[in-house]
Structure formats: C-alpha cells, structure tokens
Amino acid sequence: xxxxxxxxxxxxxxxxxxxxxxxxxxxxAEDWLLNLALKLLKSSSVEILNLFCGMNxxxxxxxxxxxxxxxxxxxxxxxxxxxNKNLFDIILADPPYSNEESKELYGxxxxxxxxxxxxxxxxxxxxxxxxxxxxxxxxxxxxxxxxVVKRVxxxxxxxxxxxxxxxxRKKILDPEELKLEKKDSKPLSPDKKRCHVCGxxxxxxxxxxxxxxxxxxxx
Numbered sequence: 311x312x313x314x315x316x317x318x319x320x321x322x323x324x325x326x327x328x329x330x331x332x333x334x335x336x337x338x339a340e341d342w343l344l345n346l347a348l349k350l351l352k353s354s355s356v357e358i359l360n361l362f363c364g365m366n367x368x369x370x371x372x373x374x375x376x377x378x379x380x381x382x383x384x385x386x387x388x389x390x391x392x393x394n395k396n397l398f399d400i401i402l403a404d405p406p407y408s409n410e411e412s413k414e415l416y417g418x419x420x421x422x423x424x425x426x427x428x429x430x431x432x433x434x435x436x437x438x439x440x441x442x443x444x445x446x447x448x449x450x451x452x453x454x455x456x457x458v459v460k461r462v463x464x465x466x467x468x469x470x471x472x473x474x475x476x477x478x479r480k481k482i483l484d485p486e487e488l489k490l491e492k493k494d495s496k497p498l499s500p501d502k503k504r505c506h507v508c509g510x511x512x513x514x515x516x517x518x519x520x521x522x523x524x525x526x527x528x529x
Contacts, residue, residue: 317458317459317460317461318460318461318463319460319461319462319463320462320463320464320465321342321462321463321464321465322464322465322466323336323337323338323339323342323464323465323466324336324465324466324467324468325337325338326467327365329365331364331365331378332415332416333364333404333406333407333411333415333416334364334365334366334404335364335366335404335443335473336464336466339443339464339473340360340366340367340368340402341368343402343441343443343462343475344358344368344369344400344402346460346462346477347400347402347439347441347477348400350439350459350460350477350479351399351400351437351438351439353399356398356399356400357369357370357397357398357399357400358370358398358399358400358401358402359372359397359398359400359401359402359430359433359434360372360402361373361386361389361401361402361403361404361405361426361430362386362403362404362405362406363378363380363404364378364404365378366402366404368402369398369400369402370382370398372384372386372389374386374416374418375416386403386405386426386429387422387425387426387429388429389429390429390430390432390433391429391432393432393433394433395432395433396433396434396435396436397433397434397435398433398434398435398438399434399435399437399438399439400438400439400441401430401433401434401438401439401440401441402441402443403426403430403440403441403442403443404443404444405421405423405426405442405444406418406421407444407445407446408421409421423448423449423451424451427440427442427451427452428451430451431451431452431455431480434480435480436480436481436482436483437479437480437481437482438479438480439459439477439478439479439480440456440477440478440479440480441475441476441477441478442475442476442478443473443474443475444473444474444475444476445471445472445473445474446474447461447474447476448474448476450478451478455480455481456478456479456480456481457478457479457481458476458477458478458479459477459478459479460476460477461474461475461476461477462474462475462476462477
C-alpha cells in the first residue's frame, strides 16, 4: 500500500441522529471524526470550533441558523473577522454541499469555499486540523499552507450518497513567516482586556458582536 492510500479509511454509519436535522451528520459521526483528530494530534486537551454546526454538540459552535442555538450566530464567510488568530486546534466544518442545497435546506445564500476556508485559516493554530465533511472530495484550500493527512469515506444507509471527511493539517510556519505573522498583531494597552471567546477588545465595540463574551464579562 502506498503512503497516499494509507491516508484513506472507511466507516459505515447507517443510522441517522435522533434530531433528524436536515443535512446533519449520521449518528456517531461527529464523535468519531473528532476522536480521530485527537489521535492524529496526539492530544486530549484541545480547542474545537464546530463550523456550520447544525445540531452538532462539541466545541464552540458557529452557525447562521438561530434555531440550532449556536454559541456564535454568524455567517461562515465572515465569522472570524474580529477574532484573534490561532484560537483553535481543530475545526470541524460541515457546509451545505451546493448553492442549491444552501438555499433549499437552510434558506441561505451562495457558498464560497475559498472565503470561508480563509476565515478558518485565520483562527486555526499552526499544526491544527481543518476537517471538511462533504459529499465531494473537496480540494486543499491552500496547498502552500495545508497538507492532507487523512480521508474518511463514510457509507450511510442504502441508496444514500456516501460522505467524505478530509483532514487538512495546517503547516507550521518557518521563523521568517512567523515574524511576518507577528507584525500583523496589535498589542493591547495595559488597561484593556480581550474576550477569551472572540478576541475582541472588551468595551462598547464588543457588545453587538459576541453574546457569549458579553455574558461572561457582564456587558
């Protein structure tokens, strides 16, 4: 078996979750995908972002649908624009599989793969994993910065289209690239605090942005 083929594994998860959320993962898929990520990272202490979360339960949940009660209500194409960099070790993303499905299932607009994966890149730590769960083999969002470390092909019920979860590992930057990254960061003044959830400076600008941070800090 070649090294490329060793990256590929297959599961069969035929049972739907009890919530029957449209477009949601099958039963056990979320747990199994994240458990595999922990094994790949060789760590059990991680920060997880669940993007396009739907009814998924683990980590910090982001979705545009208020009915699923996400931790942060936002469009995936812009969710991280006010956040600190390098917040998460794992990002699990389960986007709509086409513009048609985005509109028909969720009443949302067109999906721009490049745009939302760039948002993920902003908050994923070097060495972290971006897991993209889809019905297609999605391309590497940025081959200069990411490498494929695992593909999981998931068979579901009979006459249902299988799914594939691709694990993209964010490469660790060399020292020169790290210097450029640091130039982009702005230090806080000594009397300021930053929200541990969204990274925004606590104050008036923070209020409309992060309901979780506002609750924590009594804003």
